[in-house]
Amino acid sequence: MMKREQIVFVGTSDLAGHFRGKSFPAADLPARLLRGVGLAPTNIFISAFGPIQVTTFGTKGEVFLVPDPSTRVFVPFEGSTAEYFFLGDIRTLEGEPWAFCPRHILRRAIERLQSETGLRMLATFEQEFIYSGVAAHPRQPYELDAYRRQGVFGETLLGAMRQVGVVPDSFLAEFGPQQFEVTCAPALGVRAADDAVITRALAQAVAFRLGHRVSFNPLPEPTGTSSGTHIHFSFLDQDEQPVLFDEQRPWQLSVLGGQFIAGIQHHLPALCAVTAPSVPSYFRLRPNRWAPVQADVGPLDRGAALRICAGVDSDPERRARQFNAEFRVADATASPYLALAVLVQAGLDGIRRQREIEIDNPRSLPKNFAAALTLLETSQSAAEWLGTDFLSAYVLFKRAEIKGLENVDEVEICRRYAEVY
Ligand code: GLU
Ligand code: MG
Numbered sequence: 001m002m003k004r005e006q007i008v009f010v011g012t013s014d015l016a017g018h019f020r021g022k023s024f025p026a027a028d029l030p031a032r033l034l035r036g037v038g039l040a041p042t043n044i045f046i047s048a049f050g051p052i053q054v055t056t057f058g059t060k061g062e063v064f065l066v067p068d069p070s071t072r073v074f075v076p077f078e079g080s081t082a083e084y085f086f087l088g089d090i091r092t093l094e095g096e097p098w099a100f101c102p103r104h105i106l107r108r109a110i111e112r113l114q115s116e117t118g119l120r121m122l123a124t125f126e127q128e129f130i131y132s133g134v135a136a137h138p139r140q141p142y143e144l145d146a147y148r149r150q151g152v153f154g155e156t157l158l159g160a161m162r163q164v165g166v167v168p169d170s171f172l173a174e175f176g177p178q179q180f181e182v183t184c185a186p187a188l189g190v191r192a193a194d195d196a197v198i199t200r201a202l203a204q205a206v207a208f209r210l211g212h213r214v215s216f217n218p219l220p221e222p223t224g225t226s227s228g229t230h231i232h233f234s235f236l237d238q239d240e241q242p243v244l245f246d247e248q249r250p251w252q253l254s255v256l257g258g259q260f261i262a263g264i265q266h267h268l269p270a271l272c273a274v275t276a277p278s279v280p281s282y283f284r285l286r287p288n289r290w291a292p293v294q295a296d297v298g299p300l301d302r303g304a305a306l307r308i309c310a311g312v313d314s315d316p317e318r319r320a321r322q323f324n325a326e327f328r329v330a331d332a333t334a335s336p337y338l339a340l341a342v343l344v345q346a347g348l349d350g351i352r353r354q355r356e357i358e359i360d361n362p363r364s365l366p367k368n369f370a371a372a373l374t375l376l377e378t379s380q381s382a383a384e385w386l387g388t389d390f391l392s393a394y395v396l397f398k399r400a401e402i403k404g405l406e407n408v409d410e411v412e413i414c415r416r417y418a419e420v421y
Pocket of ligand 2: 128
């Protein structure tokens, strides 16, 4: 009998937030772990919709996407192919980290935070999405019946996550019709973003095996229920002690934690262009959606851009570890690597400058993606965090996406994004 040969994929979450890469015979893995797979630098600019709309590299050059062995994902689905992939780093011909590698941009931010402050970041991405396997039905927010009607999707997804070392934290029926949410346990540094990419890919993988589809698109239609990707974070110091919590202070927020959050708040209007990086992202950031509209910080406020989330345990030690902050101005059109990178850099800037949270008169968030991009483009801080070459290429890339949607109405824009996210 003919024997099938196993194939493995290596990819990264790129500027469009899509998980792209290349696959090769699994038998070659030992060699590929060393040299990776060759990519055209332009691949990083493949648009959200597929065609290359703009590139700073043209057809020239060569970079290498190298699998990181610690990110191995292998899930054997019964009666189907296995889901087998790695996340990778993009290196230059000389073997150096490539300035356009999203994972490298995050690693640089995390290392900088650690070297300047000694802090290690714990983070997790709470991801909302639409699952097509649930029959159309009037909304049943958080109802057991809504959960039940998704059948084996949730259990299969959580099983797959657990099997590959992404610890499930929650899976639930959300507010909108066919809307669900999945969250994994917090992880340290780059691994937090890796887990978000893996979780998203596994949700797609499970839906596909069941003959369905998931969509992480920010909005199914302009008047619909939005799907956000909320980023929760806290910190550990060198002795593994939590540092965000201070029972004595307002909102129980430590001085350092307050400065970090204030840094994000300060840079927020500009960094929206990285965390909410598509045209429909800004249809989500409108009033009455439980999505933010201002650069505000609020304890226990699900309408705020940054929410302070209390711990609930009666044990103070455990309560301090549960205490975290949530960044709500993100969605799944963002690469988790780039989104987390700008949060870390902005927060670190807040610590460096000892910024304080502004409570009165918070600024509005940009009204559309073009406005956010202009703020990002003119931010000297962003140029330093991302590198000037990356930043100018990023702005060019996203402007081409906006231009491609000129004169397209909001309903059609949502439909197009729902097809590809
Ligand atoms: N779906 C809302 C959003 O777009 C969030 C709802 C919630 O608080 O979980 O961010
Ligand atoms: Mg939610």
